[in-house]
Amino acid sequence: MREFINKEEGSIGFVPTMGYLHQGHLALVEKARQENDLVIVSIFVNPTQFGVGEDYEEYPRDLKRDTKLAETGGADAVFAPSVDEIYNPDHGTVVKIEGITENLCASSRPGFFEGICTIVSKLFNIINPDRAYFGQKDAQQVLVVKKLVAELNFAVEIRTIPIVREADGLAVSSRNQYLNDEERESATVLYRALELAEEIINEGERRVEVVKEKISSLIKEETDNIDYIEIVKQNSLKNLSEIKGSVLIALAVYIGQTRLIDNLMLEV
Amino acid sequence: MREFINKEEGSIGFVPTMGYLHQGHLALVEKARQENDLVIVSIFVNPTQFGVGEDYEEYPRDLKRDTKLAETGGADAVFAPSVDEIYNPDHGTVVKIEGITENLCASSRPGFFEGICTIVSKLFNIINPDRAYFGQKDAQQVLVVKKLVAELNFAVEIRTIPIVREADGLAVSSRNQYLNDEERESATVLYRALELAEEIINEGERRVEVVKEKISSLIKEETDNIDYIEIVKQNSLKNLSEIKGSVLIALAVYIGQTRLIDNLMLEV
Incomplete structure (x- = not known):
């Protein structure tokens, strides 16, 4: 080389x-x-x-x-x-x-x-x-x-x-090929959860726990195995007391045996 | 830069x-x-x-x-x-x-x-x-x-x-300036100990512990504060069962408050 x-x-x-x-x-x-x-x-x-x-x-x-x-x-x-x-x-x-x-x-x-x-x-x-x-x-x-x-x-x-996504919003990943048809459908929940979070925040919600709770409820319709849902500062990954500034919403979720991640960056 | x-x-x-x-x-x-x-x-x-x-x-x-x-x-x-x-x-x-x-x-x-x-x-x-x-x-x-x-x-x-030495054998070091006159004289014991080890080994001694013991006795005439005396393989610093091959003899000794190191590489 x-x-x-x-x-x-x-x-x-x-x-x-x-x-x-x-x-x-x-x-x-x-x-x-x-x-x-x-x-x-x-x-x-x-x-x-x-x-x-x-x-x-x-x-x-x-x-x-x-x-x-x-x-x-x-x-x-x-x-x-x-x-x-x-x-x-x-x-x-x-x-x-x-x-x-x-x-x-x-x-x-x-x-x-x-x-x-x-x-x-x-x-x-x-x-x-x-x-x-x-x-x-x-x-x-x-x-x-x-x-x-x-x-x-x-x-x-x-x-x-930026994240490259399939037509239905799923972030492309080498690990997507592990998913069977049913799981592939469930997997769209990561992006749907991020969209939901954005919507709630745009409507004025600033409480971290409330947004996390709503994301969590949506994801649980597809899987009980959530690794993490975090809403943190973009540059330090430190916790936020309220949703403000440069914010990163990051998820890791198991769909079947497959661990998938996704995230969204927002300026609030 | x-x-x-x-x-x-x-x-x-x-x-x-x-x-x-x-x-x-x-x-x-x-x-x-x-x-x-x-x-x-x-x-x-x-x-x-x-x-x-x-x-x-x-x-x-x-x-x-x-x-x-x-x-x-x-x-x-x-x-x-x-x-x-x-x-x-x-x-x-x-x-x-x-x-x-x-x-x-x-x-x-x-x-x-x-x-x-x-x-x-x-x-x-x-x-x-x-x-x-x-x-x-x-x-x-x-x-x-x-x-x-x-x-x-x-x-x-x-x-x-290779190690650069003063006329009396002391390895040059920025830390030598910490030594007072008496300590400066004692400090030559590191090199004298390495010379002694070389002599004993050249005479045929192959037992690690025996050589270490003799080095230790000589150093103790000047200081009780020995950090380590090691006789190890040059390239791996691993212990030797006998003194043979490419050998490193390494010392760290306190003269007063000053920690000094020295070493000798031998092909046995």
Whole structure:
């Protein structure tokens, strides 16, 4: 990868992914293509960001399809290292971030953001990009990576794109393919819940607990297994005493065995 | 710093220091000068590698003198950031390394190598050097930084120089200035102990405990406050069942209030 990069000139746009590319990834590639001379997509299902009992083994993989999609989408190169190449058997370096990894996805996925910070640091050092592209669907990840870049002084600009959705509002995700037909229908409840929250807030509701309660009731029509419903400050993920300013509404919900996330950013 | 570097061309040699430069640092600068187009010395007393009750506040500082020494020694630039510039008030990113930070200096200095890995990662990302220079006196630090570079995929070559010693054998160190005349004389016991160990081993002794015992007896003529005496494998810092192969003998000893370290590498 380094040899390839060293031969090329100009700015590098980097899209790190775990593969099984969908429209969200391709929107990242498209943006990277517009803003850089060289576009590199990495495909690596990173074991260190999966916890015990999570879907590391089952996570969908299709390198041939992904490579074709990345190429058609505008990538100049795909970086798809093996696990052994990235983590040697004695690997013992971990990049840890505190301050914004205490709630939301961090609570139910211990080690998740350590895994992300470690792999992102490694990939940034390998690719040395000018810009790296992340989807706003992983809102906490975007904040974590921005903090990582600022605090470890990476010379990388983090660029984001809005959530890409299916026609019925479901946020696109590699994990959507786990859903059977019935679950696929139920899964629209995440977006419907966010729309409901927006509506209530636009009508004047400012109490966090009231909005959460209404979201919760709606979701419970489809599933009892809610991981979290959070309404927090956009930039710090800290709790709000009232819904005001730059607000992030974030959800994680199990539809059957599949954990799905979604979020909405509001200026109130 | 980045603006300065981006204007220059050619390879970058980087010498990270905590300042109060001595002959050891200048030997690093000299080597960097020989091997690179641009030589950058950083001077930063890194608070995160000092523990509670350690000498962060007292650590000697003299930026004016250091800048002149670095320049005379061959540096093109000195990077001396403030603590606030390096660590913002919300700073929460830590780079942690496991496997070689469980013994030697790590035992008595919890958080020490986390502090080193974090600041080294930050400085590497700011300076983006081709080569970075470290003294073999900090043998464990050299191993830790090499592992860090390998595992976070920094595109930096780690270069080392042998321990620089005073005429009577004392390893040069910024902390030597803490010693009063009597302590300065006692301090030679570290090197004398290493010489004794070498002699015994050359005579055929292969038992770790016997060599440690003899070192210990000699040191106790000067001080009762021994932090550690370790005889371990050079590359892994793991315990040896017998003294054979590439061996590191490492000492940390308090002379008065001052903690001094020294080491010797042997091929047996």
